[in-house]
Amino acid sequence: METLNIIFVALGGAVSALAVVAFLGQKLVSFWFGRELESYKGKVAKENNEALEKLKADLHVQIRAEERSVDLQLTMDRYRGPLVHSAYDLQSRIFNLVCQNVISLYFVNERGDGSEKEYFIKNTMYVIAQYFAWTEIIRKEIQFIEFHESTVSEQLSALQDEIYSIWQSTEYTDSLSI
Numbered sequence: 001m002e003t004l005n006i007i008f009v010a011l012g013g014a015v016s017a018l019a020v021v022a023f024l025g026q027k028l029v030s031f032w033f034g035r036e037l038e039s040y041k042g043k044v045a046k047e048n049n050e051a052l053e054k055l056k057a058d059l060h061v062q063i064r065a066e067e068r069s070v071d072l073q074l075t076m077d078r079y080r081g082p083l084v085h086s087a088y089d090l091q092s093r094i095f096n097l098v099c100q101n102v103i104s105l106y107f108v109n110e111r112g113d114g115s116e117k118e119y120f121i122k123n124t125m126y127v128i129a130q131y132f133a134w135t136e137i138i139r140k141e142i143q144f145i146e147f148h149e150s151t152v153s154e155q156l157s158a159l160q161d162e163i164y165s166i167w168q169s170t171e172y173t174d175s176l177s178i
Helices: 001-099 100-110 113-141 150-168
Strands: none
Touching: 001 113, 100 113, 100 150
């Protein structure tokens, strides 16, 4: 029995030693995993913060673009009517000059008492000035009109350049080259 008692005491000491080693091993593994977990949490938090800041910046750019688009639309809505009206008046005056031969009526045939001739000259200057005033107001307000399609913006710019060139020219052409 004493042998049995010695075996139990020896095994008990070994079991106790194994229990201590297992406990310390578990604590060591927990500590290591805890450190790794905290490192991973820090890394994920940093990546999330960077992604959030990038998303905020992208959203800010998008909001500014949308605000610019709304401002552009409001400006165009504000000036579209007066510009279209002035362009129609100018087109009508040019049509009368070219196709209705108004110049012969007032300046060659000398019809009327002279006040019509004076009115025609002053009103023609007014219609021309009105058109260019509205185009200049819009140009200053908008600076560069940006349409969704770049080809439309390029065509508008080319058309405006062509109109200005025609008005500065002393030669007659049948139509715009655009």
